[in-house]
Amino acid sequence: MNTLILASQSPRRKQLLEQVNLSFSIEPSIVEEQMNKExxxxxxxxxxxxxxxYDVFSRFPHNVVLGADTIVVIDNQILGKPQNEKEAKEMLQRLSGRTHQVFTGVSIISEERTESFYVRSDVTFFTLTEEEISAYLRTKDSMDKAGAYGIQGIGATLVERIDGDFFAIMGLPIAKVVRILEKFHIKSDH
Known part of the structure; x- marks a missing residue:
């Protein structure tokens, strides 16, 4: 039986894998991420x-490694994790009353194969008042999340609608991941 390693410290990705009864260990990636702006x-x-x-696979080559990343895009610009509250407020103001895209990429690597894909979801925010933005910022929920919000917590109150995979927006398109992991002989314990 192959061993699954999650190359992430994301509590949301960990929660989603646990939710579907997958056995796995966590080994965070330490790679300096490279992005080609073009x-x-x-x-x-x-x-x-x-x-x-790949960073984690290079250290644990006899395992199946799952890596994922989520980005928020509006007006063809990527909104990363805010560096401070001012930046988080600017992001939320920009998303207010508009539709943006959330892309979650997944890469699964083993000695035998590599499968990589992405899922795109469209998220529409309500028009937010300054008080709503300030109240959300006070929760500190925005600070470790791309686009300065998390859909699975109190940030759900900002969202008018989604068109796509809720779990991908949360950080991992779990249904698709489970199906692809079966090709790697990784099955949930249910």
Whole structure:
């Protein structure tokens, strides 16, 4: 039986894998992520996921390694994790009342094969008041998340609708991942 390693410290990705009864260990990637600014968001997010997975695979080559990355895009610009509250506020103001894209890239690597893909979801925010933005910022939920919000927590109150995979927006398109892991002989314990 192959051993699955999650190349991420994301509590959300860990939670999603546990939710579907997958056995895995966590070994965070330590790679310095490289982004080619001329690539499309789709190419960038798959490349980032692959870099993470390959970094861990190079240290644990007899395992199956899962790497993932999520980016938020509006007006063809990637919104990363905010560096401070001011930046988080600017991001939320920009997303307010508009639709943006969330891309989650996944790369799964073993000795026998590599599978990489991305999932795109469209997220529409309500028009947010200054008070709503300030209240959300006070929760500190925005600080470690691309685009300055997390859809799975209190940030869900900012979202008017989604068109796509909720779990991909959260950080991992779990249904698709489970199906692809079966090709690597990784199955959930249910």
């Amino acid at each position: 690539d499309t968001p789709e190419e960038i997010v798959v490349s980032l996921a692959h870099q993470k997975a």
